[in-house]
Amino acid sequence: MDSLSVRLIKNSVVYPTIRVASHPGKLLMGVYDEDDNYVDDSALNRRSGEQGAPVPRDLFPVAADSDAPEAIYAGTLYFHFGHFLLESLARAWYAHQYPDVPFVWAGAHTWQGVELKPWQSEILDILMIKNPTRIIADPARFELLHIPDIGYRYDDRFHPQAREFWATRRSGSWPPALAVAQQDRERRPRPQLGLGRAAAGGSRVDHGTSGNPQHS
Secondary structure: OOOOOEEEEEEEEEEEEEOOOOOOOEEEEEEEOOOOOEOOOOOOOEOOOOEEEEOOHHHOOOOEEOOOOEEEEEEEOOOOHHHHHHHHOOOHHHHOOOOOOOEEEEOEOOOOOOOOOHHHHHHHHHOOOOOOEEEEOOOEEEEEEEEEOOOEEEOOEEOHHHHHHHHOOOOOOOOHHHHHHHHHHHHOOOOOOOOOOOOOOOOOOOOOOOOOOOOO
């Protein structure tokens, strides 16, 4: 298996996510470079379930320059506990190496002013990710954008480098709020799957279809 890598893209634009009726089953999003070309693998990448696809640039107005000239691209932001851990942090293996560079997520296009929830910030603390964070709800241009490879793909690939990153951060205990939440999940009855294997991602996990982020 190839090592995880990172691309440095100059004068690139990070777009928020949007769903439109003309692209059913697609979460439109992504990064475009200074020549207005889509940057490969900057949209949501999954084996199953809702798929990411390059956003048509004419859906949004001209991008504004970001206050921060440089950022690390985090990909899609989820407010669902498990999907945040695995998909929204799939590029976190790289972010902690540059703690002064903002870690930015593509949020829904209706999420102006939305911030991470306290439990998400606690998880970042556990992982020793000290980067400033930002949720992109309007197209934003960065002079330099780091785009790390994803270390986890739902639901079939967990790269050894990403596993090592998580393994080295398991020694600390979970904060009380997260421990209680996890215990509550473990007590919930598991659904009966019936005959055969349930299709992973058969029911869509909403990234955000309105102005309100999803809570687990």
